[in-house]
Amino acid sequence: MAEEYRSRIISIIIGVLYPFILLFGFYIILNGHLTPGGGFQGGAILSAVLMSRYLVSPNQDIRLDSLQIVEKMAYALIVAVPLLFLLMGVGGRLDKTVYLVLMNALIGIKVSCGLSIVFFRFVFYESR
Numbered sequence: 001m002a003e004e005y006r007s008r009i010i011s012i013i014i015g016v017l018y019p020f021i022l023l024f025g026f027y028i029i030l031n032g033h034l035t036p037g038g039g040f041q042g043g044a045i046l047s048a049v050l051m052s053r054y055l056v057s058p059n060q061d062i063r064l065d066s067l068q069i070v071e072k073m074a075y076a077l078i079v080a081v082p083l084l085f086l087l088m089g090v091g092g093r094l095d096k097t098v099y100l101v102l103m104n105a106l107i108g109i110k111v112s113c114g115l116s117i118v119f120f121r122f123v124f125y126e127s128r
Contacts, residue, residue, distance in 0.1 A: 006056075014056045021049050029108035033100035039107025046108065047115035054123070064120055071113035078106045 025045035032038025054062065085099055 011056050014052050018049060018053065021045065021052075025049065025108075025112075029104050030101060032104040033097065039104040040111050042104070043108040043111025044115060046112040047119070050112070050116045051119050054120070058123075062116070062120060064117060064124070067113050067117050067120075071110055071117065074106050074110040074113065078103070078110060081106065 025042045027042075028037040028045060029039055029042030032042065050062065081099070081102060085095070
């Protein structure tokens with residue numbers, strides 16, 4: 001995108017709101033076991049931050065291969081953590097809270113990476 005077509009106002013607003021939207025996404029993920037929300041909703045918010053960052057400055061390319069590696073690792077952990085909790089035989093209120101927060105965080109990472117990969121695939125490979 002040429003420099004004359006970029007909106008200075010949108011660039012400034014995204015720059016100001018960027019940390020607050022990140023904080024809100026992490027808040028939704030980490031408090032998903034107590035309030036409505038959780039990993040999927042927080043991951044979608046974090047993905048929207050990555051998308052808006054690219055739309056403001058498209059010259060900052062994000063490496064898709066590293067996003068895919070993080071997504072695959074998150075998926076492996078989403079499968080491994082419940083098995084680990086089952087094999088350890090842990091129980092109790094604290095363990096359930098730790099489990100739910102950990103699973104929400106992993107799902108948030110997975111959703112954020114997945115939605116970002118879909119967006120960047122459309123952006124980078126739209127001419128094919």
